[in-house]
Amino acid sequence: MKKILVTGATGQLGSELKVLSNNYSQFEWVFADRTQISLDNLSVLQSQLETINPDFILNCGAYTAVDKAETEQELADIVNHLAVSIIAQYAKDNSVKLIHISTDYVFDGTSSVALTEEATTQPINVYGVTKRAGELACLEVNPDTIIIRTSWVYSRFGNNFVKTMQRLLQERDSIGVVNDQVGSPTYAADLAQVMMDIITAQEWIPGIYNYSNEGEISWYEFVLAIQEIGGYTCEVNGIPSSAYPTPAKRPAFSLLDKTKIKRIYGVSVPEYKESLRKCLNDTIFVLPRP
Known part of the structure; x- marks a missing residue:
């Protein structure tokens, strides 16, 4: 039985993969938290990987505190870059298939058209710099890696923008x-499904892929959709962004072009409001309406 290792298992994407794993009993699953896979401790990471001995690695773990990264540059680089390099090297040396999750923050936000995988990267904050360094490490150390860039991730689990807005809309x-x-x-559940579509596909085609839900919106429009669905x-x-300054700059435009992943893996990409409604209508996790 093939073994799948999920790093960052308690995060949004890892948690959605855990739910989804019930549909893939043909695999043995290892959901590793920070104690089992220590992305911030490079001295033990190699031995931890050897102990688990996976056939697939879904690297969902990352340093994602975008503003905090501006003052914790070294830690962000260790987790998002140096640890990723070790994982990629391990995957290469042991013929392990690696899917690494990256971000739209590798771009500077100056584009006016949807960004393809070949678009020029130029991160404008520390988080983006470290994530791009992680991408480059994967591509250099282990060209067989699949990298998925995603954006504005939310889920039923953990803290995220959607949950915060739900609370504020009520309060x-x-x-x-x-x-x-x-x-x-x-929606992290959609991304989790895409990762499993790739793992179970007949062909493994390495490289960078973009994935997000369909739609071109602002954060403001996203909140209007949350409001509409929730009835707040x-x-x-x-x-304007200038009225809400943050330690880290955000790209003004980071819409991802999903043509490649649709073409190569036949992925169906739901429209953002459809997925948002699925998430918000999950009665176990949704906040009570006022």
Whole structure:
């Protein structure tokens, strides 16, 4: 029985993969938390991988605190770059198939058209710099790696933008949301399914792929969709990024072109509002309506 190792198992994507694993009993699954796979401790990572001895690695673990990364550059680089290099080398040396998750933050946000996998990368914050370094490490050390760039991830699990907005829409009379950053959200359950579609496909075709849900929206429009589906009455106002300064700059435009993953793996990409509705209508995890 082939063994799948999921790093970052308690995160949003790892948690969705855990739910999905019930549909893939032909595999043995190892969901590794930070103690089992220590991405921040390079001295033990190799031996941890050897102990688990997987056939597939789904590297969902990452340092994702975008603003905090500006002051924790070394830690962000260890987790997002140096640990990834070790994992990629292990995968190559042991003929392990590796899917590594990356981000739209490798781009500078100056494009006006959907970004393909070949678009020029130029990160504008530390998080993006370290994630791009991780990509390059994979491609250099182990060209057989599949890298999936994604954006604006949310899920039923953990803390994320959607849950925060649900809470604020219930607690406040009005909120301001940035309306000049454009992209598309990604429901982690959809991304988890795509990863399994790739693993179970007849052919493994390495390289970089983009994946997010369909739609070109701003964060403001995303919140309007949350409001609509949830039936909240809070007033939502669009504001410029300049009115909500953060330690790390965000790309103003990071819409991902999904043509490649659709063509090569036949992936069906749901429209963002369809996936958002699925997530919000999960009665186990949704917050009670006011």
